[in-house]
Amino acid sequence: MRSTADHSNQNFSISDPILEQRQRKAALWKSLFRLSTLIGIIALTILILSIINQAFGLVAIQDKVDRTTLSTQPIESLSQKEMIRLIEKNLSKNRVRTLDRDIPLVERSHKDLYTLIEREVIQVKIVDSYPLFKSVITPQRFKDRVLLDFPKAKIQFKLWLNLSFLTHTMSNIPEQAGIRTAILGSLLVILIALFVSFPLGVSAAIYLEEYSTQDTWLSRLIQTNIDNLAGVPSIIYGILGLAIFVRAFDPITSGKVFGVEGANGRTILSAGMTMALLVLPILITNAQEAIRAVPSSLRQASYGLGATQWQTIWHHVLPSALPGILTGTILAISRALGETAPLIIVGAATYITKDPSGIFSNFTTIPIQIYNWTTRPQTEFRNIAAAAILVLLVMLLSLNAVAIIWRNRLNKNR
Numbered sequence: 001m002r003s004t005a006d007h008s009n010q011n012f013s014i015s016d017p018i019l020e021q022r023q024r025k026a027a028l029w030k031s032l033f034r035l036s037t038l039i040g041i042i043a044l045t046i047l048i049l050s051i052i053n054q055a056f057g058l059v060a061i062q063d064k065v066d067r068t069t070l071s072t073q074p075i076e077s078l079s080q081k082e083m084i085r086l087i088e089k090n091l092s093k094n095r096v097r098t099l100d101r102d103i104p105l106v107e108r109s110h111k112d113l114y115t116l117i118e119r120e121v122i123q124v125k126i127v128d129s130y131p132l133f134k135s136v137i138t139p140q141r142f143k144d145r146v147l148l149d150f151p152k153a154k155i156q157f158k159l160w161l162n163l164s165f166l167t168h169t170m171s172n173i174p175e176q177a178g179i180r181t182a183i184l185g186s187l188l189v190i191l192i193a194l195f196v197s198f199p200l201g202v203s204a205a206i207y208l209e210e211y212s213t214q215d216t217w218l219s220r221l222i223q224t225n226i227d228n229l230a231g232v233p234s235i236i237y238g239i240l241g242l243a244i245f246v247r248a249f250d251p252i253t254s255g256k257v258f259g260v261e262g263a264n265g266r267t268i269l270s271a272g273m274t275m276a277l278l279v280l281p282i283l284i285t286n287a288q289e290a291i292r293a294v295p296s297s298l299r300q301a302s303y304g305l306g307a308t309q310w311q312t313i314w315h316h317v318l319p320s321a322l323p324g325i326l327t328g329t330i331l332a333i334s335r336a337l338g339e340t341a342p343l344i345i346v347g348a349a350t351y352i353t354k355d356p357s358g359i360f361s362n363f364t365t366i367p368i369q370i371y372n373w374t375t376r377p378q379t380e381f382r383n384i385a386a387a388a389i390l391v392l393l394v395m396l397l398s399l400n401a402v403a404i405i406w407r408n409r410l411n412k413n414r
Helices: 001-054 080-091 094-101 110-122 132-137 139-149 163-167 182-211 215-230 232-249 268-292 296-304 308-337 341-346 367-376 381-414
Strands: 056-063 124-129 154-159
Touching: 001 056, 001 132, 001 268, 056 132, 056 139, 080 094, 080 182, 080 215, 094 110, 110 124, 110 215, 124 139, 124 381, 132 381, 139 154, 154 296, 163 182, 182 215, 182 268, 182 308, 182 367, 215 268, 232 268, 232 341, 268 308, 268 341, 308 381, 341 367, 367 381
Parallel strands: none
Antiparallel strands: 056 124, 056 154
16 A cells, blocks of 8 residues: 555656646746737727827917907907808908808808808918827927917817817818718718628528538638638729729719719729628628537427428527627628728729718718828828827727627527
């Protein structure tokens, strides 16, 4: 008995250094995983803080036209009729007709008329800006610089991301520029891409997982192509969309077949179809994984009760796979929402002030607008580009939040 116990203790003592070595390796890999996660969090934090730093801060504002020469009393205290007369007196007739065509001056509110006077007549301009963190830490340095360079300027805290930024269209003046047209264009492009890619992607996934069960050369070829297409650079899809939707199907995508005149194939419809091609392989792959995760016992139980294959798919497989399908769809659409290269090739405008009136309109999107603003030399355009990035991030987070809420509700109802 003693020899057996001594032998087992000897084996334990021999294996103890090996166990310690394995534990050290495990601790090392655990530390590396923690470090990589920490680096990712730090990088994301720096990115968000740098964007916020540009989107807010102190600015120096100066009037191009002295407002005291326009009226003997403060302009904000003028009546609506007096403001309209002031606008008509100081602007050209063509400019007044343009403003009146957009929204008649007599129908504008007192606040809108005052804003119009500041923008068009007084021409309030931001002559210098200061980032958020420096505005909080060293505001006096900015005040001294402005006092030296622009002694007549006023200093105030500027929220570049505000209501007017969301409701105004593009402008060559940073403080008057807005992102309304880009938001509408992005939403229309994404809606078209969703309506086209979702039924096609889910249908293809159902066929590949439920009907094409035999491992044939054709099914392997299709699956290989789908997997490879998911990794194709997005600019290739832009070239494909240019060749097919913009040029080959120009009568349809331009709306000429439907009586729309003056348009070409570089429309929202072409952009949406191109984005649908871009996300279709990703959506098919995600839908396949979600359908594949449904237990086969669920199908067998349905067949055992006499249900057909289609009834089994419609009433049991799809409801169980729908949460995963929706998550994959939102992730695919989120990628399309941030794409720039395919839309530039298809024909997205870098400068457009007219809102899209339908699927046959010219368009721009938020990423295109951000690209346009970041190429400008003025610091103020980089400020509104940062504000546009925040809008894009909010839209992406909102899509992901909708997907999570919808998925949780579907899981509760199962």
